[in-house]
Amino acid sequence: MGAAALGAVGVAGTAAGKAMPEATALAKLRAPRNARFVADETQTSFEDITSYNNFYEFGTGKADPQRNAQALRTRPWSVTIGGEAGVTGRYTLEDILKPHALEERVYRMRCVERWSMVIPWVGFPLADLLRRFQPTSKAKYVAFTTLHDPRQMPGQRAGWLEWPYVEGLRIDEAMHPLTLLAVGLYGRVLPNQNGAPLRLVVPWKYGFKGIKSIVAIHFTERQPPTSWNLAAPDEYGFYANVNPAVDHPRWSQASERRIGASLFSATRPTLPFNGYAADVAGLYRSMDLRRWF
Ligand code: MTE
Numbered sequence: 001m002g003a004a005a006l007g008a009v010g011v012a013g014t015a016a017g018k019a020m021p022e023a024t025a026l027a028k029l030r031a032p033r034n035a036r037f038v039a040d041e042t043q044t045s046f047e048d049i050t051s052y053n054n055f056y057e058f059g060t061g062k063a064d065p066q067r068n069a070q071a072l073r074t075r076p077w078s079v080t081i082g083g084e085a086g087v088t089g090r091y092t093l094e095d096i097l098k099p100h101a102l103e104e105r106v107y108r109m110r111c112v113e114r115w116s117m118v119i120p121w122v123g124f125p126l127a128d129l130l131r132r133f134q135p136t137s138k139a140k141y142v143a144f145t146t147l148h149d150p151r152q153m154p155g156q157r158a159g160w161l162e163w164p165y166v167e168g169l170r171i172d173e174a175m176h177p178l179t180l181l182a183v184g185l186y187g188r189v190l191p192n193q194n195g196a197p198l199r200l201v202v203p204w205k206y207g208f209k210g211i212k213s214i215v216a217i218h219f220t221e222r223q224p225p226t227s228w229n230l231a232a233p234d235e236y237g238f239y240a241n242v243n244p245a246v247d248h249p250r251w252s253q254a255s256e257r258r259i260g261a262s263l264f265s266a267t268r269p270t271l272p273f274n275g276y277a278a279d280v281a282g283l284y285r286s287m288d289l290r291r292w293f
Contacts, residue, residue: 026188029102031122037105037178039275044117046186048260053193054111055212056161057146057153064155065193072152072213074197083143083218086134093197097183099132100124104187105180110242110274112206112228116256121201122184127175135171135219142174143167143224144200145216161227167200167211168224168238170283178203178279181214204276206240237293241284242274246293 023046055065077093102122110116130142148164150156156163173179180201183190190196195212202209208228218224228236235249244254256270273280284292 023186023188026184026191028188029122029184031102031104031184031187033104033106037107039106039108039118041106041108041118042261043106043120044258044260049117049119049185050191050193052115052259054113054207055155055193055195057155057163057165057213058193059155060160066191068154069192072192072196074192074213077197077215079198079214080216081133081218082216083220084136084139085219086136088133096129096198100128102183107178107180107201107203108274109201109203109207109210110256110270112208112236112240112248112253114251114253114256115259116268116270117259120186121180121182122187122190123180123182123201125177126179126181126200127177129181130174130217130219133219138221139219140171141220141223142169142171143216143218143220144169144211144214145218146211147213147215161231164215165211165227166224167209167226168220169202169209170223171219172283173202176280176283178276204242204273204280206236206242208236209240239284239289239292241280241289241293242270243272243289243293244270245272246290 051066052062053065054062055069058065058068075093078090079093079096080090082088102124104120104122106118106120108116109119144167146165147153148156150163169179182195182199182201183197185191185194190199195210198214199212200210200214223238226238229238247253253270255267257266258268271277
């Protein structure tokens with residue numbers, strides 16, 4: 001990918017592979033803070049949020065996405081809406097975003113690998129988008145798909161996951177007021193490595209539910225497949241609710257390491273539902289959370 005193509009996407013890049021988009025290279029977004037959804041904790045720095053990533057389409061190392069995702073073309077972009085809904089079709093990103101006022105929310109994010117961050121997202125409730133497409137009574141789940149384009153996403157030429165990356169939520173989880181579609185962070189357009197132009201944020205679930213660079217949203221009657229569950233069904237469930245009482249088969253989930261915190265305060269106990277139990281525990285009242293992990 002040459003410098004001209006990088007220029008075309010407006011990234012303050014240098015040579016391909018070395019592009020380091022600084023915050024100032026990303027367009028600002030108008031997004032007043034929603035005080036109802038602000039974790040009262042020290043926010044992780046922009047540098048840490050954008051340089052320590054999981055985005056296997058761009059490599060498996062934490063630094064790979066920042067290095068390899070800069071050439072991803074996020075305009076034009078379209079999202080297909082399909083399945084059990086009254087209104088379906090293929091929409092431009094502009095049409096998807098147009099009716100929604102953006103807001104800022106500060107959420108904790110807990111990765112299944114035991115690290116965590118506090119991220120000021122810019123986005124809007126997923127429920128507001130889903131309602132526009134009039135899900136039918138058969139819409140029990142919502143399935144999400146990431147772009148599949150091995151030319152732009154070098155990791156998709158390797159077989160460490162089945163491509164494209166797919167995720168899903170139960171419809172009540174998808175409609176929950178905490179569930180966000182993010183288009184930015186720190187008041188600016190989402191950096192490519194964080195899932196531009198559109199990614200899911202479900203703060204009470206492990207980070208892998210937060211599918212990046214979404215190109216399709218389908219309403220389904222049956223529980224859809226999810227990438228990490230397909231790759232290792234004993235290790236990663238469909239629900240993936242943050243749960244300090246249910247260990248991963250290879251490590252404890254009782255505590256986590258806050259990225260960027262000082263050595264003495266970095267390790268902290270993990271909270272049930274990542275601290276959002278008061279809001280979401282009711283969704284799972286009759287379920288055995290050991291079985292439905
Ligand atoms: N989405 C896609 N398409 N591909 C991925 O590899 N990784 C997931 C999730 N979404 C991933 C993805 C995982 S494991 C985590 S922890 C979060 O993205 C990381 O988000 P971040 O890099 O913005 O912190």
